[in-house]
Amino acid sequence: MTTISGDFGMPGREAIGRRTSLALLASGILAGGAGSAKAAASGTMTVAVHVSLPPAWLDPSEMPALITTYMLVYALHDALVKPMREGNPAPSLAESYTMSPDGLSYEFVLRKGLTFHNGDPVTSDDVKFTFERYRGVSQKLLRDAVASVETPDERRTVFRLKEPWPDFMTFYALSTGANWIVPRKYIEKVGDAGYKKAPIGAGPYKFVSFDPGVELVLEAHETYWRRPPTVKRMVMKVIPDEATRLVALKRGEVDYAYSIRGELAEEAKKTAGLKLEVAPDGATYWMYFPEQWDPASPWSKLKVRQAASMALDYVSINNALNMGASRITSNFIPKHLKYHLPTPPPVFDPAGAARLLAEAGHPGGFDAGVYWCDSSYANLAEAAVNNLAAVGIKAQLRPFERAAFDKGFLDKRYKKGIIQGSSAAFGNASTRLAVWAIKDGAYAYGSYPEIDALYPRQLHEIDDGKRMAILHEMQQIIHDRKMFVPLWQLGFLSVAGPRVKESTFGSIEGFVYLGPYEDIRLAG
């Protein structure tokens, strides 16, 4: 067996070698360890949450394809491996995990002395039960890939696959709830409905009470293996209105407020005692040209797509709309996804854009038709439309409410013009390409044969280096052809109140909420 750690499913912190990282994590040096920081937890932290919290989010077995779910899961539950500050992913309940050389089996070894909130030990039987009980996102994909789950002893679990699947860890450990361990004995006793009413996990916080859509109260799990939380009580209070969240924060009714944007963020920044924080790994937004495969359309010309890319004043847009918190990128696959290809930042050059348009046979620009977008980010679209118009590419903005927009995109109804796409979906570069850039991809209006030919070559490639090379080649082609013109990777803004010493907001790569919860510190 080959021991693999740290950077398995996503890029990890490269400064620490794989084996070293694993050894350090296992001994608890990097992670803080159970033996460190034993001071009793105290105080209450109240977090104003922007979305409604449903009971289903308390049970990782029903994990939907929504990143927001992890806001609760990170507090109540723990996974064998998960994205952490120390690595992405980092061993968590599992002290080690290994893949067989043939890529057909994965073995996870649990740490010693782990317990659920009710004191029951965490065993390999719970790992197996969790996998078998899982019915959330990508459930079928996982079930179809796994031939059997074996539990040779209380600490070891072995997953045997039907055939090598390099994305097993991406799906099992990083983008589904199948790896967030739930207690078999307790669930068999209380049933699924009972579990949602009083969930028990192995995470840093224990369940106290829940009023669905209103308030969740949690209490520190004092024997949490990684580090006992220092904040005794964590209250997540749903406040749907953004202005009300900020007022509650200013008045000290809450200590943290998620999602404060635009002018309210400016206001928060100016308010003494409040701290505006950025999680840089939000969704990527880009322009997509569905006509690029139609030879009669101007968008079929590379120079026109390049001109569109050069027409955008990325920095000014970012400063004006998101206080400069978003990340400017020229790759539509975000930096935190594994196999991301770093590409040079885009250049704002309106004169160059006009020249390229002239060379492409459109000296005064052209009418690009409709710019389709989700109304939540119509402000970004409006800025893009204005910049395009400045070089002669005229488009009419047509915002739709999110569900209607996504449905139209999925149903391939926006055949002409420009579409403003976005995604915060989990996975890696391969899974992102499968949906957006490959022939028959759910959101792909066309594809390039070279990219289609490369895609299957990496799907079953278990040599990580070779796989990365193929995926990089695909991204390079996409970048060179300007198949997508990224606008930004959204920096998600939230605000900490004066009592918060360390919020941990955005400290885990690819995760835009508070966490790890056990690292949160209040002042005093």
Add this chain to the structure above:
Amino acid sequence: MKQYILRRLGYSLLSLVLLSLTIFLFIRLTGDPTTLLTEPGASAADIEAVRHRLGLDLPLWKQYAVFVFSLLRGDLGDSFYYQTPVFELYFSRLPNSLTLAIAAMGFSLVLGIPSGILASVRVGRFWDNAGKIFALLGLSVPSFLVGLLMILFFSVYLQWLPSSGTGGISHLLMPAFALGWYFAAAHMRMTRSSMLEVLGSEYVKLARLKGLPESMVIAKHAFKNALIPVLTLAGINLIQMINVAVVVETVFAWPGIGRLLYEGVSFRDFPVVQGIVIMGGAMIVATNLLVDIVYATIDPRIRMEK
């Protein structure tokens, strides 16, 4: 009388059937909820799995049949978003909505009725004009603006009241005012017009001719009769306050049915929207049925009508 009640009951059931069909179809016109329950860019398989789990892959008539048969068993279905029974959700929010609605109703009646009486006995004079301005503002200033201005003034500047959530009376004051103002204006207008109608009637003229003091004429003879339509309106308004205080409950993070409806609409949570509309509709239909029966009991001419 029995036949009359049965006929009214039939009409009520027909109203509910039409309501169920209307809300079932209209909410589906808003689009597909699956894209809101997944991240943009989720795979087609994941989207399809969600659609199957929610029963949205069934033909429309089958979805409606499932909805109606569940309804007949007293089951409003499971929320797409919360994945719990809508019935449970509805009743968990009902106490909060009732508290807010009763407070707002109390405020609207205390303010609306006296100002309506005052306006009716001082037609065209200062109090009447002041009442008109009050009613115009109450009916035209959006409640979210009233709410936000109140939060700004009483929570941020004066620091007197909490900005949101539930708790003691201090939490209730601002949402009750923001919700109640609109209805106070409506009650004021209704009281005024009802009073004006009664004040012009023969028996009020007779009371005056008998030499009764004006206060007695207004309070005993006119107001008592003018109150009936006001209270009927207040009853219907109370049901509205309970079920559709969407904006106020959202701005003040008040965990009531209105906020649940807002979430239901935001997430295209069909069962939640259907459930709330059906419950609200059932309350209105039941109130109307009760009123019809009471009227028919009092006035035999009504039950004799074909």
